[in-house]
Amino acid sequence: MSGFEVRRHDNGDVSILHLKGFLDAHTAPQFEHALQELVSENRVKIVVSMSDLDYISSAGLGVFMGFIEEIREKDGDIKLSSMSEKVFKVFDLLGFPSLYEIFDDESAALAKFNETN
Amino acid sequence: MKRLKKNKVKIRFPSSTDNLEMIRDFVRKLSLKAGFEEEAADHIALAVDEACTNVIKHAHKYNARRMIDLNVQYTAEKFEVTITDKGKGFDPARMPKPDLDKYMHEARKGGLGIHLMRTLMDEVNYTFNPGVKNQVVLVKYLKPGIA
Incomplete structure (x- = not known):
């Protein structure tokens, strides 16, 4: 049983990862x-679009931390979008909003990338 | 003093991340039964997930033949979850609050869970006797301020 799914969608030079289900220590390797x-x-x-993400634990948050510096060194970024209040709360408790840009919806996150292109 | 009715439930499960979803459901449902609102029940389930994840990773090194004991007891005032293992102990109580900036530079992934547990629960207590019995006790009060 795995209650987690990652779907990838490329839009120009931006890639969107849609997360669905439960992101914990069991499913974090998939992400x-x-x-x-x-x-x-x-x-x-x-x-990273999280409209269908029901749950995140620190194992999931750790994945973001593991990649962000390398990605920013390559002039990229991970922008977060569409998270539920419940998921946002966990990000917020660990101070992530000061490190990552969080958008209400995917198109706003995409637009931010496009304006810096 | 009025004697409070105490409810106790115990489960034992193999030390595998595969069981985390089941554990969260179990703890969440018991929290709701004890009288917590949905949000608090979610927080308790997350804290227990973090504690079990630490045992699976650090104490048992992903050895699914090892077992974890989960004891839940609650009254009208207090909800207490005790997680017991017999693995190699480590002392998370000594870990400082994570510095996210440093984490980012070092691409570190661990240590965030302990901070979450401390934030989500009213009390987090550890006792260690590596190889014999290590315990973490997570407490949340139903009526804030009653200790």
Whole structure:
């Protein structure tokens, strides 16, 4: 049983990862793999869309921390979008809003990438 | 003094991340039954997930043949979860609050869970006797201020 899914959608030079379900220590490697794949393809403009993400634990948050510096060094970024209040609360408790840009919806995150292009 | 009715539930499960979803459901439902609102029940389930994840990773090194004991007891005032393992202990109580900036530079992934547990619960207490019995006790009060 795995209550988690990552779907990738490329939009120009921005890649969108849609997360669905439960992101915990069991499922975090799937997310890690998806990010690793993007980095190895040098696709470093990434939007992580969380409208269907029901749950996140620190194992999931740790994945963001594991990649962000490398991605920013390559002039990319991970922008976060569409998270539920419940998921936002966890990000907020750990101080993530000061490190990551969080947008209400995917298109706003995409627009931010496009304006800096 | 009025004697409070105490409810106790115990489960034992293999030390595998595969079981985290089941554990969260179990703890969440018991928290709701104890009288917590949805949000607090979610927080308790997350804190227990973090504690179990630490045991699976650090104490048992992903060895799913090891077992974790989870004891939940609650009254009208207090909800207490005790997580017990017999693995290699480590002392998270000594870990400082994570410095996210440093984490980012070092691409570190661990240590965030302990901070979450401390933030989400009213009390987090550890006892260590590596290889014999390590315990973490997570407490949340139903009526804030009653200790």
